[in-house]
Amino acid sequence: MEPNETAERATALHRQAVAAHREGRIADAVPLFQQSLALRKDAEVYLDFGALLAALSHWAPAGAVYAAALKLAPGSLDAHYGLALAHHAQGRPAEAEPHYRTVLASCPGLGEAWNNLGVALQEQGRPGEAEAAYRAALRHQPGDAGTWKNLGVALEGLGRSAEAEAAYREALARNPDHAVTLNNLGGLALAAGRLEEAGAAGRRMAALNPADRLAWMLLGNAAHAAGRWAEAVRVNAVAVRLAPDDPAPRRNLANALAVSGRRVEAVAEYRALLGLRPDSPAVAVELAVELCGLHDTAGALAVLRGVIGRHPDHGAAWRVLGRVLGRALAGGFQPDAALDALRRAVALDPGDRAGWEDLGAVATLADRIALSIEALRRVRRLFPAYNPALAQLVQQQRHACEWRDLPALESDLIGRMRAGALGVPPFGLLAADTAPADQRAAAERWARQKAEGVAAVARPAVPGDGRLRIGYLSADFHEHATAYLMAELLERHDRAGFAVTAYSTGIDDGSPMRRRLTAAVERFVDLRDRSDLDAARAIAADGIDILVDLKGYTAFARTAILAARPAPVQVNWLGYPGTMGADFIDVILADAVTIPPGEEGFYSEAVLRLPHCYQPNDRHRAIAERTPSRAESGLPEDGFVFCCFNSPYKLTPALFDVWARLLRSVPGSVLWLYAGNPLVAGNLRREAAARGVAAERLVFAPPRPLAEHLARHRLADLFLDTLPYNAHTTASDALWAGLPVVTCRGATFAGRVAASLLTTVGLPELVTESLEAYEALALDLARGPDRLVGLKARLAAARGTSPLFDATRFAGDLEDAYRTIWQRFGPAGDRR
Template sequence: MTSSSSDLQTDSQSNLAAPLEVPAAAADAFNQAHTDFKAGRWAEALAAYEAALRIAPQLEVAALQRARCLVRLGDFAVAREGFSQLLKAFPGNYSGWLEAGHLCRQQGVHQQALASYSRAIALVPARFEARLSLARLLEDMGQMEAGAAEYHRALAAAGADKNRLVHWRMAKYRLERGDAARALESLRQALLVLRIGQEPIDENERAEMQMDLGDIFMRLGMTEDGHRAFERASVGTSEATLVRLADLSFRYNLWQEAQAVLRRNVELHPGSDLAHWNLAHSLAESWNMQEALEELAKAEAIAPQSGAKSMRASVAGRTGDADTALQLYKALADEEGPGSKMHSSAAMSSLYSDKLSPRQVSDLHRELFAHLGDNARSVSSFKNDKSPDRPLRVGLVSADFHHQHPVNIFMQPVLARLDRRAVEVTMYFTGVSYDEQTQLAKRRVARWVEATTWNDSQLARRIEEDGIDILLDLSGHTSMQRMSLFGQRAAPVQATFLGYPASTGVPNIDWLVADAVVAPAGSEVLFSEQLARLPHSVFCFAPETDYPYPDYGQAHAERPLTFGSFNNVPKLTPHTVKLWAAVLKEVPGSRLLLKAPSFKDEGAIEAFAQRFLAEGIARDRLAFRGPVGLTDMMAEYADVDIALDPVPYNGGTTTLQALWMGVPVVVKAGGNFVSRMGASFMQAADLHDWVAESDADYVRIAAAMARDRQALLALKQGLRERLLAAPAWNIDQYTRDFEAALRHMWRSHCGGGPKTGAASKKKKA
């Protein structure tokens, strides 16, 4: 992670030129370096700046730019040494002290940051940037009064013409820290200065301020005010402003508004490849695949697109072609190297593959992530009290506490019931989406730490300062994950839970929470982690929203039988389509209802209609529905008689939602976690006869259950009561079982037992 987007730079980097007095060769090297720097070619720029310095060691600006390159390359230890060399040679370099302070603050080295900012202030006391950065740091350290004093000194140094900027920047700093209330105070001051000022203000600057205001309102739960601020921001015209507005809107689930902004951006900037690219990306993320590819083609017609392969991989995965997606993501991971997020995309794609065996999927995960354990911290370096029965400090790392996300749906009831005398929870929130569910989670944990903008070093330092005993990953290889943090070990005990239905393959994740069905005895070889098996089911569905149960009557037994699936399109693999087609053939007159976000796209509907037609199923036996709100979606289960579980990636949340709404599910027990979730849920519901061991068994069970409509109706009428009587749906007991699993992990650590998934290769203290 590079410097925060709101860290102030103190000089322009766009028009730098070598001083005239340096040798021509040094000037040439410097100018080439700066061309590379502006283009984002950090390694090439670094080499050229170093070449200039070898010829002209007195070239101070090259030394500063060299340090900046090191920051952008992400090796922060080397970058700090680069600033040390710069400031030893040029101790009067204000920008060097300021940016060294930024780097130390990002790494959580507060005292060194404090010293760096103080040196910058002593050098040029009349400038405001270092004073404002010091104010930010002091607030980060909890020294609010000292921070306020430095904030006011920054305002005095800035003068009336720049006070708006100081207030605005402080608002950004405070929002990054998660202090939305104080951020609102600063931004209101900035807006006040804007209103009473005499200078004309660019419409895009006004729009940017309104976006920040909307972001603050949304974080505070003031949704209507936030929407109005975003609407005021829509008057912006610059491409950067409109793209940022679309991104913010998308974060807050305003998908239609985001796409309207990006379409306007294309209208205003029709010759911009980035305008078309951003619209294509938004369309792909909202499952409009056909139009996304059309916009991508328009972008590529203007200029080559470095992200085109990634987008095509995403489209392939989202249209059910997991093997093409896997191939493309693996190629990208190889091209981009060890730090590439494409490793996780490849891992995720492998879970959907019809062609890979469970062992091949497991081996691929280990292969993809072995490097994350290189030079990892040792378990013995942590000094936590090893008393086995003392209260535990548990940290959660997640980006996903917001409306409709499965992690939020399953974890909220647990957070509400955890025994705070036994387990103290700190949430390290790494996300960008906030809503009322985010606010609810904040109230349910002992501490909430906004860590979205933090690098791994910062976050690891804070986790140690908080004395965390057990660090839980809730993301796996899904978006906004922090697998590299876990690979380097940030706590004495680390576990993964809920967010990823497979072994992560990541070194130093010691435990995976499972149950005896998704991870049966003998399957240990498929996991790089030790297994903490819950006694009933790995997930407990206990929704906090009331979803009225359908009134299943005789008419439901007499209507044409409807099978259904509400799973996302990537799960509808060729194997799944063939299997479901066989079911439809075995049950004459039956229909299949497919509901997924993709099916608002006519291209996706036509593609899947053709896939079923190739298996002998006519279009009139299929119904396709697109996305609606969660409450409306739950009500639509009343239109389904029997749900069909996909293979090899089973339904998780969707299967439990179907059961909750009275729809039994035909499932097939596969060979690994991701393909045994359905079996776990159905066995926990004591519906063993709905679990198939083979494709032929799956078709037989579906046909048999469809034939006896009266028995099916009776089951549907009482299914929710059946679930609530089962231990797996008792959220209070589930929470106690989860606490017991945490205690088991901790006692194992205190006893010094062996740990599967230990750090590979060298270790550091």
């Protein structure tokens, strides 16, 4: 074919291709363009062919075609623009950028090109330059909603949220139904805490397109932030149905289920999410947290060790591993592995508050007080306003008798609590200078936190046999102070009138006490490895009438079990000397001394008083026949022995002032204390020296088996009680061993227990009403040995006659109380 004929033929094919394209006959147009170009390489043909391929989103061949056009016509702005679009659409914004700039250098009035350049710059992480490009675009196309939206994205990336919001609103003014802009504006509202506005944006998006997963995700995030957990689960589930292979909505659903307390479903969603993102350490860690919440320690550890094996520098995985191992301390785990994991976590992320907090918590459980204090102080430095760390630091310094800055810390904590602070454990306030109203306020806030997301379990109708079904819930059914007090009571319960079940959430230490407690009740149920929900369901399935909580807010409490309301009547007794402030606890058992008439308003529970001391005692507590010598016990051969075997956290600087004056006033006397942590002895000896008392006048008693511990009370002359938190079990031990106790009546339940014990045992004259009177009485007794002899004789007689040591009488009184409770609080129509 002649050259002219070839050119004419190529031109004709080009015209036919363009016509086919305009008429929508793409299958005809493509080969026509190809045939034309085979005959003659022409920039115009390449440009028209590129436009067709771009319209089809066939960006790779479109880019090749535009590049060919550019070789033939290096100055072609159309070729530059087409190639820019092709590079950009294929995810290569850096290659697109110079072509956009070439176009704009010649045609600066092209608003669309400025907008596209802005997008390319934004995608390269250059939001400042992107902002300039978008503003240039808006000078030429001020009504373009998409450009206003893009400007908002750039401003948001620059941290200028208010300006970003204004830009989004400009976009919506021009296109009220633009879903992406609605979503972005909703996200800003959510971040600013304007939850209703965020929800409105999500609802508008869903109305425009019910299949828009982003709409449902925004609704889910707004509901989550507002604490509307059921709604968050519902709307996130819609998002997952719309996009089952998208990890983002599935993770939101898993998180919503987790915070709702629906751990089994959360675990299933996290596992599904790992199927989509199998190497996501964050998701695996979240799964482990939920498994731990289900008390599946083995499953949680397996997940975490797998994560650490693949990601050895993932700090959160080490932190949660340490937390899981720490929680397992109650099951007999050794603390070293937990502490090692947490040390690794804080080394990897020294600015992570949670890591230091967990290190402090596990060190506390492991009785590594120095490490705990160090970790909690680090939390305080990182986040001075964080209340839980301050509360735990105060408690740990009490345990160590580290008083140098304790008054200031305690004052700060009480001030925050009175200002309505959350995260202040009520138990720590019992040993502080707080009023009953303070303790109720803190307990109510704590109870609400513990009950958050906990739904009541169903209580099926369980046929009975006419007996009241009593359940005791505790983690202390082993060698523990609570068990020492109530073992005989459990044995003395009237099985003709009461069906008694013990629900254990603590360790089985294999001790004689564990065996004794197991035999003492009709049924002994181990719930240690059951989740809170499963444990509550098990109790409900047993048809328990009255569930008695023996833990309150002390260590290893399982408050969420009680929050699920497994029993129609729930009682706070023995383990926690104060109100629980919870609407799921109906009654607190006390006596007329611990809660005097007129103070009922300080308790959220109804107050029911036993006729004598609320605290039971076990007459079978053995006292070793052999009394150790003074030398064996580290005591001087001569001299008066004041003693206090209370936990060190109950000691206070003000009380220690009194004790130091007693030692100075009684020559040759010593103060015999429980050793506790090794820090205690050093700190107290320093405090003694500061008060003019030689360090050697403080003697520390190491732990001993109970029978031997009781026997060494014979070496002491007088037990000095603590305030504001009295001796409880330790006072009972002293009285049972024949050692008089001097106490000062406090302002709260925790500070009146020793007064109740002494009144019941027949020694009310040992109860004082002020620290001045307490000091005077102790000094008088130390200088009057004959009077002490008389008191010890009366105690010896009381062992066989006092209601304090009469477990049979106590069991009868307690059973009368249960009948009264059932009559007053049991379900109507089922009171027997």
